[in-house]
Amino acid sequence: MAERLSRDLIALRVAAELRRGQVVNLGIGLPTLVANYVSRDRGITLHSENGVLGYGPHASDETQDPDLINARGEHTTLLPGGAVISHNDAFGIVRGGRLDVAVLGALQVSEKGGLANWLVPEKGLGSPGGALDMAAGAKRLIVITEHTNGGAPKILKECTYPLTVAHRVNLIVTDLAVMEVTPEGLVLKEIAPGWLVEAVRELTEATLIVSADLKEMDFGFPKEPPVEKVCSSAAEAVADVFDGAVILMDGFGGLGGMAHYLMLALRDQGAKELTVVGNTVGIARVSAFGAPPSPDLQAIDHSILVETGQIRRAIASFPVSPSPSRPSAFEGAYRRGEVEMELVPQGTLAERLRAGGYGVAAFYTPTGVGTVVAEGKEVREFNGREYLLERAIRGDFAFVRAHKADTLGNLVYRGTSRNFNAVMATAADITIAEVDEIVEPGELDPEAIITPGLFVKRIVQRPPGFSPFQPIVKE
Amino acid sequence: MVKERLGRDIIAMRVAKELPEGAVVNLGIGIPTLVSNFVAEDKTVGYHSESGVLNYGSLAEESERDYDLINAGGQFLQWVPGMAFFGSEEAFAMIRGGHVDVTVLGALQVSERGGLANWMVPQRGVGNIGGAMDLAVGAKRVIIAMEHTDREDRPKLVKECSFPLTGRRCVSLVVTDLAVIEVAPEGLVLKEIAPDWTPEEVQSLTEPKLILAPDLKEVEL
Numbered sequence: 001m002a003e004r005l006s007r008d009l010i011a012l013r014v015a016a017e018l019r020r021g022q023v024v025n026l027g028i029g030l031p032t033l034v035a036n037y038v039s040r041d042r043g044i045t046l047h048s049e050n051g052v053l054g055y056g057p058h059a060s061d062e063t064q065d066p067d068l069i070n071a072r073g074e075h076t077t078l079l080p081g082g083a084v085i086s087h088n089d090a091f092g093i094v095r096g097g098r099l100d101v102a103v104l105g106a107l108q109v110s111e112k113g114g115l116a117n118w119l120v121p122e123k124g125l126g127s128p129g130g131a132l133d134m135a136a137g138a139k140r141l142i143v144i145t146e147h148t149n150g151g152a153p154k155i156l157k158e159c160t161y162p163l164t165v166a167h168r169v170n171l172i173v174t175d176l177a178v179m180e181v182t183p184e185g186l187v188l189k190e191i192a193p194g195w196l197v198e199a200v201r202e203l204t205e206a207t208l209i210v211s212a213d214l215k216e217m218d219f220g221f222p223k224e225p226p227v228e229k230v231c232s233s234a235a236e237a238v239a240d241v242f243d244g245a246v247i248l249m250d251g252f253g254g255l256g257g258m259a260h261y262l263m264l265a266l267r268d269q270g271a272k273e274l275t276v277v278g279n280t281v282g283i284a285r286v287s288a289f290g291a292p293p294s295p296d297l298q299a300i301d302h303s304i305l306v307e308t309g310q311i312r313r314a315i316a317s318f319p320v321s322p323s324p325s326r327p328s329a330f331e332g333a334y335r336r337g338e339v340e341m342e343l344v345p346q347g348t349l350a351e352r353l354r355a356g357g358y359g360v361a362a363f364y365t366p367t368g369v370g371t372v373v374a375e376g377k378e379v380r381e382f383n384g385r386e387y388l389l390e391r392a393i394r395g396d397f398a399f400v401r402a403h404k405a406d407t408l409g410n411l412v413y414r415g416t417s418r419n420f421n422a423v424m425a426t427a428a429d430i431t432i433a434e435v436d437e438i439v440e441p442g443e444l445d446p447e448a449i450i451t452p453g454l455f456v457k458r459i460v461q462r463p464p465g466f467s468p469f470q471p472i473v474k475e
Numbered sequence: 476m477v478k479e480r481l482g483r484d485i486i487a488m489r490v491a492k493e494l495p496e497g498a499v500v501n502l503g504i505g506i507p508t509l510v511s512n513f514v515a516e517d518k519t520v521g522y523h524s525e526s527g528v529l530n531y532g533s534l535a536e537e538s539e540r541d542y543d544l545i546n547a548g549g550q551f552l553q554w555v556p557g558m559a560f561f562g563s564e565e566a567f568a569m570i571r572g573g574h575v576d577v578t579v580l581g582a583l584q585v586s587e588r589g590g591l592a593n594w595m596v597p598q599r600g601v602g603n604i605g606g607a608m609d610l611a612v613g614a615k616r617v618i619i620a621m622e623h624t625d626r627e628d629r630p631k632l633v634k635e636c637s638f639p640l641t642g643r644r645c646v647s648l649v650v651t652d653l654a655v656i657e658v659a660p661e662g663l664v665l666k667e668i669a670p671d672w673t674p675e676e677v678q679s680l681t682e683p684k685l686i687l688a689p690d691l692k693e694v695e696l
Contacts, residue, residue, distance in 0.1 A: 252526050252563070254549050256542030279563070289549035318603040322504075331601060343602075346525060347567030347609030354564040365571065366612040370643040373608070403543075415543035415560055416526040416552075422562040450562070468542070 002194030004147070004175040005217070012037050012219050013190075014103055014144050014173050021227040022100035023047050023093070023454045025134055027117075028072050030144045031103040040079060043227055045454060047099060049130040051090045053452050054082030054408075071130065081408040081441025083449040091130070094137035095359025096426060098454050102138035104131060106145040106172075108159040111186040111206035113169040115143060116161035128164070135165035137359060147174035153205040155179070155186070176200050178217060185209050190217040229409050229453075230438060231460045234265035237432045241271040241397055244312075248353065248395035248424040250278030250302065253318060254289040255468045257417035259399040259434040260300040261460065266399075267304050274305070275313040277353075277393055279346060279420055282306060283318065286326040290468075297469040303329035311339055315393065317346040345373060348390050350423055355392035357426025357455075362391045398428035402451065405435045406442075409456030410449045418450060425451045432458040478676070480623070480652035481669050481694065488513040488696050489667075490579055490620050490650050494520050498576040499569075501525070501610055504548045506620040507579035523575055525566045525606040530557045547606060567606070570613035578614035580607060582621045582649075584636040587683035589646040589658040591619065592638035602639070611642030623651035623680055630682040632656070632663065653677050655694060662686050667694045 005013075007030055015037030018024055025047045026034050035057075038044050045054050048070040055070060056079040064075035068084075078084070085093075093099055108116040115135055119126025135141055145154055155172065172179045177200050178190035188208045191200060193216055201208055231237040241247070247266075251257020282302030284290025290299030305311050306329040319341055320331045333339045344352070345367045355363055364387035368374050378389040400421045403414040411433055413421060425431045433451075438461050481489075487509035494500055494514060501523045502510055511533075514520050521530045524546045531546065532555035540551035561569075569575055584592040591611055595602025611617055625631055632649065649656045654677050655667035665685040668677060670693055678685050 252545070252547075254542060254545050256545060287549060289545070318605045320601045320603060322603065324599055334601065341601075343604055345604045345608035346563070346606040347570060347613070350563040350567050367571065367609045369612070371608060371640045373604070413560070415541065416524070416528050416545050417543040418560055418562045419527045419566075420563045423564040 002192065005192050006175075007033060008036070009219070010144055010173055010175055013178065013217055014142055016219055016221050017142060017171065017173075018042070018044050018101060019222070020044065020224040023098055024101045024103065025049065025094070025099055025138065027102070027104040027131065027134070029105040031105055032072065034103055034144070042221075047090070047093065048076075049087070049090045049094070049134070051085045051087055052076065052078065052082070053085060053454065054079045056082070078446055081406055081410060081453065083410055083446050083452045085452060091133050092358030092426065093452070093454065094130075094133050096357050097137070097139060097359060099134070099138045101140045101142060102134040103142045103144055104134060104164075106143045106154060107149075108154055108156050108161050109143050109145065109169055109172050110156050110159045111181070112158075113167045113181040114159045115141070115164045115169050116159040117164050119162045121161060126162070131164050135168050140170050141165070141168050142171045142173065143169050144173050147176040147200075148203050153203055156205045157207070176203065179208070187211050188214060190215055192217055229457065229459050230407055231458050234261045234434070234460050235268065237458045237460045238262055238265045238269050241266060241269060243271050244273045245271060245396040246275045246277065246394070248277045248398040248428050250276070250280055251401055251417055251421050252419040253280035253283050253287075255284055255299055256415065257401050257419050257421055258284070258301065258468070259401040260468045261462050261466060262399040262432060262434050263300060263302070263304060267308055267310070270308075270310070272310050273312045274310050275315065276302065276305070276311055277315040277349075277395060278302075279317050279349065281311075281314045281316050281319045281330040282328050283321050286321040286328045287323065292469050296472055298472050300468055300470055306330045306333050306339070309338070313340040313342070315342045315344060315349070317344050317349045319343065343373065348373070350420065352390055352393040353420070353423045353427045356394040357423060360392060362389055364388065365390055393427065395424070395428035396430065398424040398431040400425045400431055400433045400451070400456075402433050402435050404437045404439060404444060405433050405456070405459045406439050406444050406453070407459070408441050409433065409453030409459055410441075410444055411435070411451035411453075411456060412444055412448055413450055422450050425455045430457045431455050432460065434460055434462060436462060478671055482652070484509060484513070485696070486620050486650055486652055489655065489694055490618055491515075492696070493618055493648065494518070494577055499523050499529070499574060501570070501575050501578040501614060503578065503580040503607070503610070505581040507581060508548060510579050510620065523566070523569060525563065525570070527561050527563060527566050528552070529559045529561070531555065567609050567613075570606070570609050573613065573615060575610070575614045577616045577618060578610040579618045579620050580610060582619045582631065583638050584631050584633050585619055585621075585646050585649055586633055586636045587658075587663050589644040590636045591617070591641045591646050592636040593641050595639045597638055607641045611645040616647045617645050619646055619649045621649070621651055623653040623677070628680070630680055633682045653680065656685070659686070664688050665691060667692055669694055
């Protein structure tokens with residue numbers, strides 16, 4: 001009988017599945033070995049649920065630091081551009097759909113994509129740890145395992161052990177084969193050198209569908225172009241904003257924290273029927289938030305997009321001018337019936353964005369019970385107090401204003417200008433950051449990174465001398 | 476002859492007395508903003524703003540304004556030691572999570588059961604909720620600092636709020652230019668009264684029936 005693949009070769013085969021730019025979590029056991037084949041120049045970010053992003057090789061005895069470990073408790077290192085984050089953020093990344101691949105070990109895998117890997121019933125006790133979150137949250141779930149356990153098949157029709165996840169496994173890589181979970185069943189795609197289909201079938205309980213292009217296991221890595229996040233201009237960064245898009249923008253309402261350069265580019269780009277989500281909808285021009293240094297200037301805010309008729313709807317907490325005698329452009333458009341508005345308490349808005357970014361569909365909050373914002377919403381009592389059900393918000397785009405970025409998209413903010421920007425960065429499909437300065441990976445303190453680069457698709461630097469004001473044009 | 480009411484600064488000064496040592500305090504826009512001017516120098520109070528800063532200090536001079544350092548009213552702050560910055564989601568987690576001890580808010584109306592309306596004048600048709608609803612339900616103690624009556628001298632302390640609510644049964648104490656009134660389970664208790672005013676005169680400018688505190692006294696600063 002032909003030899004089975006070594007543990008290192010299985011890991012190498014899984015590493016060949018990974019792609020440039022992906023965020024990947026590796027579980028305990030066999031998955032750990034995959035890290036050995038993820039070299040730095042492949043541009044893959046390794047995520048560990050204890051709060052490390054972009055970790056590198058194991059630390060040596062001399063360099064190990066008890067404050068820098070991975071989820072397996074091993075001493076690790078941080079690559080340039082790596083970041084240290086909280087547990088909460090680490091799992092927010094997973095549930096929020098930012099984890100491209102999870103590689104997990106298995107006790108059992110089913111042909112329907114079920115996975116059991118946290119409890120051996122005979123032992124009675126087990127630790128789910130992060131496995132349930134990884135399995136449910138990762139965009140692609142790869143199981144790496146020996147094909148059998150002491151001769152008994154691990155690839156089954158149904159898992160008999162307590163499940164980690166029911167139908168989420170995409171690919172199974174073993175010491176004998178590569179199998180894909182498809183709607184039709186488990187497809188045998190690659191087979192270990194020297195092995196015949198029948199021999200693999202004998203060691204598999206699940207029904208194997210043999211792929212039309214079944215081949216010997218392939219350990220080759222794909223050739224990939226580098227991922228470039230830095231845009232040369234705001235116009236390039238917003239070029240693909242489409243009509244009807246939902247855009248998260250505006251920090252707090254003041255000039256700090258507002259992505260003026262991107263807003264100007266969006267005005268010139270011309271996308272229409274937009275929904276904007278933010279604390280305000282352009283009050284800088286008409287309030288203390290954006291008082292200009294001279295009377296012939298006015299602040300750049302949402303008004304530039306209202307005046308062009310690009311905004312159709314706003315979800316906001318502080319949408320109109322604090323002063324009734326100085327109405328904003330948005331208020332005028334609202335009174336004329338040209339735009340719609342959904343009014344949301346500020347804390348609820350922030351939490352709806354956090355839920356959107358962190359993969360939570362909805363949540364209960366006490367804010368707004370008994371007020372207009374409760375209309376049409378479920379009210380439920382917990383511990384003698386009433387709460388409202390509020391739903392997550394996600395955007396197609398987020399225009400985020402940060403202070404500095406590195407070329408991997410890691411962001412730091414300045415002062416109170418973080419406000420809504422950091423949470424918005426997590427909650428959009430395409431997050432675009434407008435920054436004062438772009439630096440090389442490693443130049444930002446990993447402990448100080450507020451928005452890890454995996455949330456950020458594009459970065460653009462404000463041109464030198466950029467002003468958040470523009471001259472008032474007299475009609 | 477029209478009797479003199481307390482000035483905005485005096486209202487703020489009276490509220491300042493309510494802030495306990497070590498408290499985390501959020502001050503709303505208007506009279507509440509003035510409160511920090513009257514907190515005793517030897518008292519440690521940590522100011523929280525939903526713009527994303529804790530332990531902020533005084534307002535900045537016009538010449539040194541920095542767009543990256545504002546309070547929730549859009550005023551520029553000074554850079555002072557001990558400040559901490561955070562995002563909006565965390566600013567409101569602090570509020571809803573019960574980590575803000577006292578909030579001082581302005582009001583359009585306060586009801587006898589502690590209901591608060593302060594975000595929208597119905598005649599305008601639009602309004603800003605901002606952080607008010609979260610503060611009303613989240614802060615451990617809600618103190619209202621306001622004038623006792625509106626511009627037409629109509630009571631702002633009412634049986635039921637007719638303006639859109641910010642929160643139900645959330646107000647603990649109301650400090651006005653005429654009185655200090657506690658919201659108790661049995662109703663509004665008049666605890667302190669402005670100099671030269673009688674309880675009857677204050678009652679005539681208040682819609683719900685006021686309960687006189689046994690130790691009713693002149694407003695103490």
